Amino acid sequence: MNAPLVSTPRVEAFFFDADPGTRFSLYHAPDPHRPERGAILYVHPFAEELNRTRRMALLQARRFAALGYAVFQIDLFGCGDSCGDFSAARWDIWKRDLGVALEWLRGRSAGPVQLWGLRLGGLLALDFASSTPVDGIILWQPFMQGRSCINHFLREQLIAQGDNPPPGSPRSTAALRAYLAAHGSIEVGGYALARELAQAVDACDAVALAVPPCPIHWFASGAPAPTRLAASAARLTRRWGERGATVQFHAVDGVPFWNPIEEAECPALLAATSAVFGAEP
Missing domain, CATH: 3.40.50.1820 (Alpha/Beta hydrolase fold, catalytic domain)
Structure with missing residues (x-):
């Protein structure tokens, strides 16, 4: 200490x-x-x-x-x-x-x-x-x-996008998850979530x-x-x-x-x- x-x-x-x-x-x-x-x-x-x-x-x-x-x-x-x-x-x-x-x-x-x-x-x-x-x-x-937590976290990104998200941006938690899987990381509210952490949290029940x-x-x-x-x-x-x-x-x-x-x-x-x-x- x-x-x-x-x-x-x-x-x-x-x-x-x-x-x-x-x-x-x-x-x-x-x-x-x-x-x-x-x-x-x-x-x-x-x-x-x-x-x-x-x-x-x-x-x-x-x-x-x-x-x-x-x-x-x-x-x-x-x-x-x-x-x-x-x-x-x-x-x-x-x-x-x-x-x-x-x-x-x-x-x-x-x-x-x-x-x-x-x-x-x-x-x-x-x-x-x-x-x-x-x-x-x-x-x-x-x-x-754990999967519920990650979904809740990703939904905050959808809320932040509002009713008029930028063209081509993911518009569902499934799309955000696909982006995370493909790119290895996704940023939500200033937090960059790594694919490895998301997978470990998802697996916890x-x-x-x-x-x-x-x-x-x-x-x-x-x-x-x-x-x-x-x-x-x-x-x-x-x-x-x-x-x-x-x-x-x-x-x-x-x-x-x-x-x-x-x-x-x-x-x-x-x-x-x-x-x-x-x-x-």
Whole structure:
């Protein structure tokens, strides 16, 4: 770990060495006046959703810390303030980043360690946990199929083109995917997505993952609460239950704060998550 950029009794911001380069990180120490409950490693969402959701992630990290959890936030390779271009980001590098972060966090906390993933970060957390056991997983509005995330990302390009796209430009996600396959990269909203990363994300499906036998809390927020997802959660609960995992689905009313809405917050999600993880053992 390099020297902290910011250090207070409760928060440290720093870069740590990883392969390749360095990663920006934020560590929230647990409230010393509370019994320590364990540690939580945050796994952020994809591309611009990382920036759109920073405020919500920070607010919840502070709440977790106030409840007695040590919380570690990391910008993965090619993302946020970490080194590397997004065009060079790869799924396996991101999983290696999580491995380094998890080792660092376990050096700080002797308690149970949970992963907390938002959007594609939820699917990445599940994939990582299928080969690196953890004590629990927290999912905030996760993508359960990587292909859905890539399609959502590509649709943003179609929206940006508007009703009068330039002549010859792709006009469907299928056409954008064909362009990506042929050219090896496509730029959407300033993010150059490499074919290799898109293929790895596409191939990831939560149903097929060997999740560890641990508690999984799935929080779904929207306006109104997306109870239609409860059926999907029920199917995964049965599948993952065969491997010893237990799933609890929490539907929450609130705005989709990962969308391009300025400083969108979802107080109900913060309250619901804090209630679950602040409950007495």
